[in-house]
Amino acid sequence: MVLAVDRVYERLRADILGGVHQPGARLGEAELAEATGSSRTPVREALRRLEVEGLVEVLPHRGARVPDWTPEDLEEIYDLRMLLEGAAARRAAARIEAKDADRMDELCGLIEWAAAPGDQQDLDRVAELNAEFHGIARAAAASNRLVTMLNAVVQLPLVMRTFHRYSPDDLTRSCAHHRELVAALRARDGTWAESVMRAHVLSAKAVLLRDPPS
Amino acid sequence: MVLAVDRVYERLRADILGGVHQPGARLGEAELAEATGSSRTPVREALRRLEVEGLVEVLPHRGARVPDWTPEDLEEIYDLRMLLEGAAARRAAARIEAKDADRMDELCGLIEWAAAPGDQQDLDRVAELNAEFHGIARAAAASNRLVTMLNAVVQLPLVMRTFHRYSPDDLTRSCAHHRELVAALRARDGTWAESVMRAHVLSAKAVLLRDPPS
DNA sequence: GGCTCACTGATTGCATGCAACATAGGCAAT
DNA sequence: ATTGCCTATGTTGCATGCAATCAGTGAGCC
Numbered sequence: 001m002v003l004a005v006d007r008v009y010e011r012l013r014a015d016i017l018g019g020v021h022q023p024g025a026r027l028g029e030a031e032l033a034e035a036t037g038s039s040r041t042p043v044r045e046a047l048r049r050l051e052v053e054g055l056v057e058v059l060p061h062r063g064a065r066v067p068d069w070t071p072e073d074l075e076e077i078y079d080l081r082m083l084l085e086g087a088a089a090r091r092a093a094a095r096i097e098a099k100d101a102d103r104m105d106e107l108c109g110l111i112e113w114a115a116a117p118g119d120q121q122d123l124d125r126v127a128e129l130n131a132e133f134h135g136i137a138r139a140a141a142a143s144n145r146l147v148t149m150l151n152a153v154v155q156l157p158l159v160m161r162t163f164h165r166y167s168p169d170d171l172t173r174s175c176a177h178h179r180e181l182v183a184a185l186r187a188r189d190g191t192w193a194e195s196v197m198r199a200h201v202l203s204a205k206a207v208l209l210r211d212p213p214s
Numbered sequence: 215m216v217l218a219v220d221r222v223y224e225r226l227r228a229d230i231l232g233g234v235h236q237p238g239a240r241l242g243e244a245e246l247a248e249a250t251g252s253s254r255t256p257v258r259e260a261l262r263r264l265e266v267e268g269l270v271e272v273l274p275h276r277g278a279r280v281p282d283w284t285p286e287d288l289e290e291i292y293d294l295r296m297l298l299e300g301a302a303a304r305r306a307a308a309r310i311e312a313k314d315a316d317r318m319d320e321l322c323g324l325i326e327w328a329a330a331p332g333d334q335q336d337l338d339r340v341a342e343l344n345a346e347f348h349g350i351a352r353a354a355a356a357s358n359r360l361v362t363m364l365n366a367v368v369q370l371p372l373v374m375r376t377f378h379r380y381s382p383d384d385l386t387r388s389c390a391h392h393r394e395l396v397a398a399l400r401a402r403d404g405t406w407a408e409s410v411m412r413a414h415v416l417s418a419k420a421v422l423l424r425d426p427p428s
Numbered sequence: 429g430g431c432t433c434a435c436t437g438a439t440t441g442c443a444t445g446c447a448a449c450a451t452a453g454g455c456a457a458t
Numbered sequence: 459a460t461t462g463c464c465t466a467t468g469t470t471g472c473a474t475g476c477a478a479t480c481a482g483t484g485a486g487c488c
Binding site for chain 2: 084153
């Protein structure tokens with residue numbers, strides 16, 4: 001048995017990150033309750049969780065909205081991401097197991113293929129594989145607290161469809177970061193891993209701020 | 215009009231941090247509803263918020279509990295605090311206004327007096343003043359996201375009654391950190407401020423891990 | 429004697445009803 | 459024409475009822 005509040009939460013989260021609910025869109029409780037086949041109570045509780053995680057903003061008596069990020073927000077968010085992802089990478093270097101590193105290498109290959117210019121290019125698939133890659137890295141950090149905090153700032157790229165803004169050079173650099181991160185993790189070098197990860201996040205930030213969303 | 219869910223949230227948070235609800239204690243919804251003069255609905259929503267912030271743990275169908283921190287948890291929490299407080303201090307150095315720095319200096323004096331050995335020593339008052347001191351620093355960072363994340367890890371010292379574990383030398387060092395932080399902020403030196411803050415947090419961590427709680 | 433299982437009591441999870449509040453539109457007064 | 463108020467309407471906030479689930483207990487069986 002899966003709790004209704006969790007169903008609603010996952011659904012809402014996916015829809016916000018996937019762009020189904022655009023920034024600024026109103027999220028009516030009754031509407032969401034009907035859409036998820038539950039009542040308003042679990043919807044309200046899911047909205048509270050998402051509010052704390054920063055994925056929705058709730059105004060008293062005025063309902064919930066998907067926030068729209070200002071450039072200052074994006075700057076702040078990416079700086080936090082750099083800090084937290086870097087710390088997670090450092091922890092991961094001390095803890096990662098060989099099979100996880102192997103899978104990350106595998107994902108590097110898949111990402112490189114899906115990102116390469118040509119008919120087979122599929123940037124949405126890159127986003128998906130990229131999410132798995134970084135998911136493994138975060139899991140290897142073995143810190144629930146860190147993971148929770150990252151959830152609040154990590155998956156914005158999906159909202160923004162970041163990879164569609166990447167130039168071919170950006171994509172090449174991103175793939176190089178991935179390969180280097182795995183190397184640093186295998187070498188058990190936390191400082192190296194943290195440095196690569198920080199560069200990786202900051203380069204993503206540069207892409208996003210270079211050509212601001214909408 | 216203040217929302218019931220916010221009342222319950224503040225009350226619960228204060229009671230957990232203040233030690234009214236000891237780690238491991240069960241938090242029954244009906245009990246909390248009666249204690250706060252509201253119904254179970256706002257209690258449930260407040261518990262969801264506190265769950266995301268890591269201040270309570272909720273098991274499905276089994277209710278909410280105050281988590282009890284293992285030494286590994288404490289290590290993790292203090293490392294995160296170091297990161298986030300350091301980042302906040304760096305931002306604060308670029309933004310703080312003179313009157314806030316003045317108040318922080320004032321608080322330094324009050325803390326030093328209340329922390330000094332003798333009849334006037336009052337470690338609970340030190341904790342209170344210390345919270346205001348760091349509250350100003352965090353507010354000067356002007357980052358709601360950072361503040362929210364810090365809330366999840368910052369105020370554990372209150373639970374642990376940390377200052378009661380401090381030796382006279384620890385207290386002296388803590389006060390010196392405070393003075394130095396204000397100097398770094400006034401100098402608008404973000405790196406200095408971050409470094410002092412990291413030292414401050416890590417020294418607190420050392421005290422806590424030196425003599426583990428209960 | 430130890431183990432299993434059903435029953436009991438209590439608690440959580442969810443649905444729904446009602447009251448409080450906020451926004452929008454119309455109407456009147458200046 | 460503009461401003462202010464007032465009502466209408468939809469929404470949120472909260473209380474409560476009921477079903478689902480879990481911990482504990484004791485009887486029955488191996």
